[in-house]
Amino acid sequence: MVGDPWYKTTLRWAQTNLVEIDPERYDDKFWREHWRRTRVQGVIVNAGGIVAYYPTELPFHHRALKLGERDLYGEIVKAAREEGLVVIARMDSNRVAEDFYRAHPDWIALDIDGSPYRQAEKYVTCINSPYYSEYLPAVMREIISRSHPEGFADNSWAGLGRASICHCANCREQFRAFAGLDLPQKHDWSSEAYRQWIRWNYRRRSELWAFNDRVTREAGGPDCRWMGMISGDVLNNGNRFIDLPEILALSPIVMLDHQRRNGVDGFEQNTEAGKRLHEVGGWDKLIPESTPQYQLGAPAFRLASMPPAEVRLWSSSAFAGGIQPWWHHIGAMHEDRRQYNTAEPIFRWHEANQDILVNRQPVADVGVVWSQANHDYLGQDRARDVTLNPYRGAGKALDKAGIAWLPVHADAIAGASGRIKVLILPNLGAMSPAQVAAVEAFAASGGSVIATSESSLYGEHGTRLDDFALAGLFGVHRRPGAHGGQDAPDASIETHARHSYLRLSPELRAGLYGPHDATAPAAAGTRHPLFAGLDGADTLPFGGYLPSVAVDAGTEVLATFIPDFPIYPPETAFMRTFRTDLPAIAVRQGPAGGKLVWLVADLDRCFAREEQFEHALIIANAVRWALGGELAISIEGGHGLVTPTLYAQGKRQILHLNNRLLTSRIPGRQDELVPVGPVTVRLRSAGKPPAQVDLRVAGKQVQARSEGNSLVFEAGAILDHEVAVIDWN
Numbered sequence: 001m002v003g004d005p006w007y008k009t010t011l012r013w014a015q016t017n018l019v020e021i022d023p024e025r026y027d028d029k030f031w032r033e034h035w036r037r038t039r040v041q042g043v044i045v046n047a048g049g050i051v052a053y054y055p056t057e058l059p060f061h062h063r064a065l066k067l068g069e070r071d072l073y074g075e076i077v078k079a080a081r082e083e084g085l086v087v088i089a090r091m092d093s094n095r096v097a098e099d100f101y102r103a104h105p106d107w108i109a110l111d112i113d114g115s116p117y118r119q120a121e122k123y124v125t126c127i128n129s130p131y132y133s134e135y136l137p138a139v140m141r142e143i144i145s146r147s148h149p150e151g152f153a154d155n156s157w158a159g160l161g162r163a164s165i166c167h168c169a170n171c172r173e174q175f176r177a178f179a180g181l182d183l184p185q186k187h188d189w190s191s192e193a194y195r196q197w198i199r200w201n202y203r204r205r206s207e208l209w210a211f212n213d214r215v216t217r218e219a220g221g222p223d224c225r226w227m228g229m230i231s232g233d234v235l236n237n238g239n240r241f242i243d244l245p246e247i248l249a250l251s252p253i254v255m256l257d258h259q260r261r262n263g264v265d266g267f268e269q270n271t272e273a274g275k276r277l278h279e280v281g282g283w284d285k286l287i288p289e290s291t292p293q294y295q296l297g298a299p300a301f302r303l304a305s306m307p308p309a310e311v312r313l314w315s316s317s318a319f320a321g322g323i324q325p326w327w328h329h330i331g332a333m334h335e336d337r338r339q340y341n342t343a344e345p346i347f348r349w350h351e352a353n354q355d356i357l358v359n360r361q362p363v364a365d366v367g368v369v370w371s372q373a374n375h376d377y378l379g380q381d382r383a384r385d386v387t388l389n390p391y392r393g394a395g396k397a398l399d400k401a402g403i404a405w406l407p408v409h410a411d412a413i414a415g416a417s418g419r420i421k422v423l424i425l426p427n428l429g430a431m432s433p434a435q436v437a438a439v440e441a442f443a444a445s446g447g448s449v450i451a452t453s454e455s456s457l458y459g460e461h462g463t464r465l466d467d468f469a470l471a472g473l474f475g476v477h478r479r480p481g482a483h484g485g486q487d488a489p490d491a492s493i494e495t496h497a498r499h500s501y502l503r504l505s506p507e508l509r510a511g512l513y514g515p516h517d518a519t520a521p522a523a524a525g526t527r528h529p530l531f532a533g534l535d536g537a538d539t540l541p542f543g544g545y546l547p548s549v550a551v552d553a554g555t556e557v558l559a560t561f562i563p564d565f566p567i568y569p570p571e572t573a574f575m576r577t578f579r580t581d582l583p584a585i586a587v588r589q590g591p592a593g594g595k596l597v598w599l600v601a602d603l604d605r606c607f608a609r610e611e612q613f614e615h616a617l618i619i620a621n622a623v624r625w626a627l628g629g630e631l632a633i634s635i636e637g638g639h640g641l642v643t644p645t646l647y648a649q650g651k652r653q654i655l656h657l658n659n660r661l662l663t664s665r666i667p668g669r670q671d672e673l674v675p676v677g678p679v680t681v682r683l684r685s686a687g688k689p690p691a692q693v694d695l696r697v698a699g700k701q702v703q704a705r706s707e708g709n710s711l712v713f714e715a716g717a718i719l720d721h722e723v724a725v726i727d728w729n
């Protein structure tokens with residue numbers, strides 16, 4: 001709205017990330033033209049920190065190699081102002097040159113031997129030193145006095161990561177004041193000093209953020225906000241001690257730096273990042289995302305064009321997650337000029353459709369619950385295996401089934417009631433009593449809950465309990481012992497520790513085509529809806545981790561565990577133990593009409609790792625059973641490759657359909673768009689009459705029809721994405 005501050009209104013961003021020789025070659029005319037063509041409203045301009053792009057008067061503030069007395073930063077700011085653009089001063093503040101170190105050795109982070117932490121030829125500064133409390137504020141004040149930027153964005157603001165303990169005098173004193181303890185000597189999650197050090201580090205980043213924001217507002221006015229760049233990778237945030245709920249509460253806009261693919265997931269990781277950050281920070285906040293127009297594989301090629309298909313898939317995945325576009329080039333001059341043509345069509349589409357891309361609320365049936373504490377205190381240094389893969393596997397299973405879902409923070413479960421019908425707790429082991437109570441209340445109000453593996457077996461700081469805190473709700477109790485493992489299995493067929501199976505009940509094979517089996521019970525009864533589509537199999541591959549549990553009366557065991565047996569040589573590959581009574585999947589009715597499912601076998605984690613389709617199918621079936629077939633949305637014809645993300649905006653619904661087909665062996669790299677479909681969309685309509693459907697990518701309207709409680713329409717084939725706008729009467 002008119003009169004709103006810049007951080008509420010600036011939807012499209014540009015960044016020419018200057019390199020040190022750019023003062024000699026920056027082409028003002030070209031970049032102005034490029035701003036106009038790409039319809040940006042804000043620019044991020046390199047100002048100071050590691051390198052200054054203006055004639056700074058501060059000692060040791062290193063000027064760019066070719067800057068001389070020129071004020072390139074100031075010239076770009078002036079040009080941007082003439083073009084009517086918002087200006088953010090970019091800083092990068094975590095390391096300094098040798099001369100700086102000699103002058104202020106006490107501002108540099110030290111290892112346990114008292115040697116400075118170094119990155120290449122630079123020295124890493126300690127966030128608890130006067131470099132952050134005195135020197136950087138002076139830089140910010142100097143920049144503000146010269147150019148009055150609308151705000152600041154700092155690249156690597158959070159200092160040393162979790163892998164490095166700083167032993168400088170500042171850290172020693174400040175940690176003692178916080179915890180009354182000496183700094184931990186090594187990484188040891190079982191030591192109280194280390195766990196306190198983790199907590200202190202989170203606190204210090206939140207304090208530093210608030211401090212920097214005070215500095216810029218005092219010098220630059222109430223809307224001159226300071227923002228650190230935020231990663232879209234949840235473990236990366238933990239490794240840098242960024243407490244997302246605390247930090248996002250401090251930040252009026254989220255400057256997202258999620259440029260690098262994780263190499264495991266496809267483009268959907270960008271939709272997930274947007275949804276997760278919005279769920280924590282609020283859906284009214286803008287989240288522009290720095291999007292490389294250059295190649296960011298391994299290795300990265302800063303000067304080479306990223307294939308347009310890859311930028312389009314990443315950007316459209318961002319839009320589905322409520323993220324705004326921000327083009328990013330490294331350096332102001334490139335001989336590979338293909339990269340200058342990529343952003344314009346994406347940004348023009350965004351401008352033409354911005355009415356449906358912001359100011360909206362998500363609609364989803366399922367919430368997948370996560371928390372930083374679970375990744376930290378349960379995951380520790382194995383978080384990828386222990387806590388992240390279960391979360392990823394649950395999300396991937398829902399994506400494959402075309403089920404709309406949201407990442408829900410464990411502290412926000414209470415707010416999910418009424419908005420979401422099914423909660424998935426993917427090995428959410430570390431839970432606070434309040435989080436446990438919120439899950440119980442969710443079930444007591446009619447919600448369904450799917451818990452996996454060791455959810456609720458630990459306190460919020462990782463202390464193991466005698467039994468699951470949710471044992472009473474589910475009627476599932478932890479017993480001593482476990483089978484398998486949480487890490488990746490040994491791929492050698494000479495080993496068989498993970499060659500385990502699940503036995504489904506009732507066993508139906510006596511009535512199916514196949515050899516006579518004296519061990520088969522008479523085929524009787526029907527399978528539970530969790531096993532829809534699996535009637536032909538009495539056993540399924542497993543290969544994961546199974547904690548031993550026992551169940552109460554009233555809780556039904558649908559599948560049991562079959563222990564591992566040899567794989568090789570083939571003559572030895574037969575079950576040694578055909579049947580156990582170890583529960584692998586248990587279900588019961590919830591207290592108020594919902595369903596409760598405990599996937600004791602970690603099918604979510606296994607699916608993230610091995611992609612056995614049956615594991616994903618059971619997770620999706622559990623959700624469908626819980627919803628009683630009443631999904632907010634379902635998709636036909638997408639082959640599991642089209643994922644829906646649904647929003648409401650007044651009387652409208654806005655549906656993103658994203659193509660997830662990967663053509664590269666490295667997920668997230670792609671040089672070609674391959675259409676998937678045509679797809680048919682079925683939306684829960686509560687009997688409302690059919691409405692016109694606007695396809696904003698195809699640029700046409702299609703007629704919808706009513707079928708029972710559903711609105712059905714054809715969305716065509718999906719190239720990179722489609723966005724359907726349904727205007728309800």
Ligand SMILES: [Zn+2]
Pocket residue numbers: 108109110126127128129166167168169170171172
């Ligand atoms: Zn320090």
